[in-house]
Amino acid sequence: MYIVIMAGGSGTRFWPASRESLPKQFLNIIGDKPMVLETFERIQSLVPDDRILLVVGERHRAETGRLFKNHAVRILAEPKGRNTAPCIGLAAKYIEHLGGCEPIIILPADHYIARPEIFRTGLLQAAQIASGGGIVTLGIVPTRPETGYGYIERAEKPEEGSVYPVKRFVEKPSLETAGDYLQSGNYYWNAGIFVATPQALLAEFASHMPAFSQGLEQLGATFDKAEFPNALQTLYDDTEGISFDYAIMEKTSRPVYVIPSECGWSDVGSWRSLYEVRMERDQDDFGNVADGDTLLVDCRDSFLVSRGKRFLAALGLRNILVVDTEDALLVADLTKSQEVKKIIDRLKKSNSMDIL
């Protein structure tokens, strides 16, 4: 069995803590370690280190090497971000090249799991099922009518035990629809966690992304050779960015299963979402979470992050987010923190690249 940790994403949803050069998975925003390292440690007990493959962006290869210098993990660097489908195809091809034929567990590097033991149990069960040739996903049991995630609808009857055939993948719903999903009990959050053998995955790419699949075949002959970087660059240049969900999961005719999991998952997709995760263990008596050299007076439900060396005093705040770094400071309505991309857009327009 292999585990692939997809750490190639970029993103500025945690600006100003995250930057284009320092995306979320390389930040220590939940605990005191970068998320990619926490993701690794969460599943480290399942396989030997050399069966763990990290796929990262080229610009983070060196940093990843430093982070994992005491672990014999494998690292592949993508020349550019092309979303999850090419990443998973590349990983499957590489693991096939290594001789793997058992299921691969594919995980995003930047999610939070409150109950890792339940998470691992689900993954092992998924691997067991996936060895039969299907594609298995973990379905996160929803706890609220969330409109920010895709959903997985299961069939009424389980295949066996708590393994259900998947009826369909659905995109982000309206609030009303999300409420219906929550009530029905047949819908799960799609956490982007997939388990399948490399052969099953490569067959899917051959069916649904034939040009990319041919490119992968040619690339396969160059692994461990000097021409590999150029071949990979060519393949990525010729491939459009597309998600695995959209390219494969919504189209496959292969058996697809979902295993419900109550592992306390969060995609930690915004400051607000991070605040909710942090609340569970770090909130004070008034619902505040504060990091760094901070002093709070009469504040409630606020999230104060001092990552620089500055002293941060907060007075009378309600639902306010403050993120202070060495060169940039964000103060926002915490409930609007996902709109930080508006700031990024304005900064891009004004060519303020130095703080992006």
Place this chain on the structure above:
Amino acid sequence: MYIVIMAGGSGTRFWPASRESLPKQFLNIIGDKPMVLETFERIQSLVPDDRILLVVGERHRAETGRLFKNHAVRILAEPKGRNTAPCIGLAAKYIEHLGGCEPIIILPADHYIARPEIFRTGLLQAAQIASGGGIVTLGIVPTRPETGYGYIERAEKPEEGSVYPVKRFVEKPSLETAGDYLQSGNYYWNAGIFVATPQALLAEFASHMPAFSQGLEQLGATFDKAEFPNALQTLYDDTEGISFDYAIMEKTSRPVYVIPSECGWSDVGSWRSLYEVRMERDQDDFGNVADGDTLLVDCRDSFLVSRGKRFLAALGLRNILVVDTEDALLVADLTKSQEVKKIIDRLKKSNSMDIL
């Protein structure tokens, strides 16, 4: 005629922009110059520079010298802050020593005047009246039922023109009482601006602060001599801090007059108060005032001050104050900004003197 600018106050109401070592009057918080310099320039046309006396704290003597290096003003340094009564006594004695017998205009260094021409007209009129031996104040025509200021009640009938005998000085009222004052039309805000001859002032000190007055007499023999600093130190050590209003104005039997002024005065006593002053000329279309390298998205009625070198992004804020300096950052509910002293108190308790 002489003008005394009282710049000896300390205070941290504008923390973190103001510090114990850098009080408000030495800050450029309204325009691009320190308030003491703006106060000076406002009245500079009334008298020659050498008839302007700055009374500052000992620790600001050097800084004051630098600020006024191109002006032949006189500077007296108080060894410690003792409120306004000793400051005015010292200034009156010193000006008597210089041979002055015409009225002295006494002004705080850290107030804002929107309409300086009207202000100067009032001062000149006050000086004319004060040459008769009384004490004259400017009374600021109130524009709201303010509970943060003391008030001056005038007599019904004017002494002459728009000069009214003062009935009494009253301390900060309740909101209801302030509303009554506003309606009656007989009450003015006490801006701490007094005009009187040095002889009238010194006679008042002799009557109502006799011990201090005797000390002043002894000090008078040391002006321009080597023993002056020690003598002044001794006098201030032996004198308790007390306001001129309380020590003299509420007790005097001398004729006291008030001249109503609509000069657009503000004591700029809090961030909120400064925001209101700044609004008049610097607000954007959504009631925000922003200084420094700032980017506002969907913000309203907020006051954002970036005094350091950091970029400040604000998202979705309502009524929020942000003050960013090199080593400390304040984020507060703008309507509660006068409570910044709670932060100061907590910092003092925790011995965080380096950021006070």
